[in-house]
Amino acid sequence: MSYDEVREVDEAVAAALEGERERQNDTLAMIASENHVSEAVLEAQGSELTNKYAEGYPGERYYGGCEFADEVETLAIERAKALWGAEHVNVQPHSGSSANLGVYLAVLEPGDKILSLDLTHGGHLSHGHQANFAGQLFDVEHYEVDAETGYLDYEGIREQAEEFEPDIVVSGFSAYPREVEWERIQAAADAVDAYHMADIAHITGLVAADVHSSPVGVADFVTGSTHKTIRAGRGGIIMCREEYADAVDSAVFPGAQGGPLMHNIAGKAVGFEEALQPEFEEYAEQVVENAEVLAETLQGHGFSLVSGGTDTHLVLADLRESHPDTTGGDAEEALEEVGIVLNANTVPGETRSAFNPSGIRAGTPCLTTRGFGPEEIEIVGDCIAKVVDNVGDEEVYAEVSETVDELCAEYPVYG
Ligand SMILES: Cc1ncc(COP(=O)(O)O)c(C=O)c1O
Known part of the structure; x- marks a missing residue:
């Protein structure tokens, strides 16, 4: 990408964009939540779809002129279903955090209880930290990893769930280096009749490629970011069983967001297509x-x-x-x-x-x-x-x- 057009109107931003490209070329990015998307994803994200309002969902929009928006969003959804095997997919969340907000809004009321991993043990802000909407809206208790081994303590999570009686148990982490046994967390949620949201933000790509076990079909809701291991550009995604489809869709729009970022959804569609290839x-x-x-x-x-x-x-x-x-x-x-x-x-x-x-x-x-x-x-x-x-x-x-x-x-x- 040359940034010639940007330079014509704004030398300062063009210089910063070039600086960023050079920085990515000239340094070793080891932030675990980052990736470098392909030129194809970059192009899709920079497309004219940034101009398009497409509130609603494919075939049911509140605006005219959505035929190509519909096409792109449908492709993103179908490819996501093929990658992760989910019954229902919503590709509109602006980010992983927005995806989590969508799930909370779909099934929780303010004051409901969340049980999630402590931030200092590898959890995420949107799992209920006080500084985040999730901590402010809900009653949150955290579990921790085993102090000796650094592994999740599944028995401990179950005991804590039985004591705290959460409405939702959140799994999926920001800094947990080990494979997660989703069924064991599901068992803790089942024991108290709670929902289970598995946030696979970091490992979306590993799960899609089957190098990490999948919570799809185990947890009620699976959320993620699309710019991490799946390498499909900045954004979020929610997957769930068909029974929750309407609740999730209306929680994302109109519940939490207005117009979807259609250019980013195009990036997701292209990145997902890349991820469906054997090389991924x-x-x-x-x-x-x-x-x-x-x-x-x-x-x-x-x-x-x-x-x-x-x-x-x-x-x-x-x-x-x-x-x-x-x-x-x-x-x-x-x-x-x-x-x-x-x-x-x-x-x-x-x-x-x-x-x-x-x-x-x-x-x-x-x-x-x-x-x-x-x-x-x-x-x-x-x-x-x-x-x-x-x-x-x-x-x-x-x-x-x-x-x-x-x-x-x-x-x-x-x-
Ligand atoms: C487990 C987990 N969930 C959610 C997020 C938030 O994703 P986003 O930055 O797309 O909002 C992150 C970010 O790294 C994360 O690690």
């Missing part, structure tokens, strides 16, 4: 293998990982034992200096603050998209260890920056 399965398998290699490499350098490893696209390192004087924030900042972009993250049993926590979270979706395999990931793991072991050492930074530059040049993202 290879991609998702590689994402997980790369995360395993990253985990082993970091452990080889003495890093302690929450749960002792990973089954997914991410690793969560707890720096407290291996690097007691280095916070997650220190590590994030030092790594950004050498062109490795990841985020500081809270860890189970956090003893510092959410603003400067004790861990770092690193994911492999972006690096795998740009073509990295185990060999390159091992080099990246070595680089991370070298920097975190030597925070503040400019000589080390210069040396690692050179390696990062070489990797970026060898595997460009956008031309």
Whole structure:
């Protein structure tokens, strides 16, 4: 993309857009929730559909001229059904958080009870944090991962559900590196006749490619973001059984949103088509293998990982034992200096603050998209260890920056 048209009217924004493209090409994106979409998805998202009002759903719009909007949205829905096997799909949520809001509005009343994973243990704001609408509207209690193992404590969740009697149990996480046993969470919800919403925002792509078990057909509602492992551009999605279709659809529109972002829905349709190709399965398998290699490499350098490893696209390192004087924030900042972009993250049993926590979270979706395999990931793991072991050492930074530059040049993202 040249941004020539933008430059004609706005040099400042054109420069920032070019800067961002260069930044993505010239650094290693390891934020576990990010990905690099294809040029095809970018083009669809930048299409004239941004101009179109299409309130309502395909075939039932409140505006005229919706024939192409209908076509695109129907394709996105059909492809999503093929990818995840859901009975009903709504592709209109503007984001993963909006998808969760849609489900809450569909089945809960203000003051109803949510049981979800604590944010510092890997949960998400929209699962009921006080600073979020979910925490403000609902009565929320959190479960935690097992302090010793870092794994979900399914028995504990069930016991807590029996005591708290939630209206909905929320599963699906932002920083949980292990495979989730959806049936066991469903059993906890069933025990108290609660709904179960599985938020697969991070692992949409892994579930679609069958490299992670699926909650579709298990949980009442499955929500997600479409810009993470599924690589279909920014947005959200809700899947459910047919029996909840009307409640979900009217909760999203007119309940929570007005006109759908049709250009983003076009991006979803294109990204889903890409994900239906056999190469996507290879991609998702590689994402997980790369995360395993990253985990082993970091452990080889003495890093302690929450749960002792990973089954997914991410690793969560707890720096407290291996690097007691280095916070997650220190590590994030030092790594950004050498062109490795990841985020500081809270860890189970956090003893510092959410603003400067004790861990770092690193994911492999972006690096795998740009073509990295185990060999390159091992080099990246070595680089991370070298920097975190030597925070503040400019000589080390210069040396690692050179390696990062070489990797970026060898595997460009956008031309
Ligand atoms: C588990 C989970 N749910 C929801 C979201 C929110 O997604 P979005 O940023 O699309 O609102 C995230 C974001 O990372 C997440 O990790």
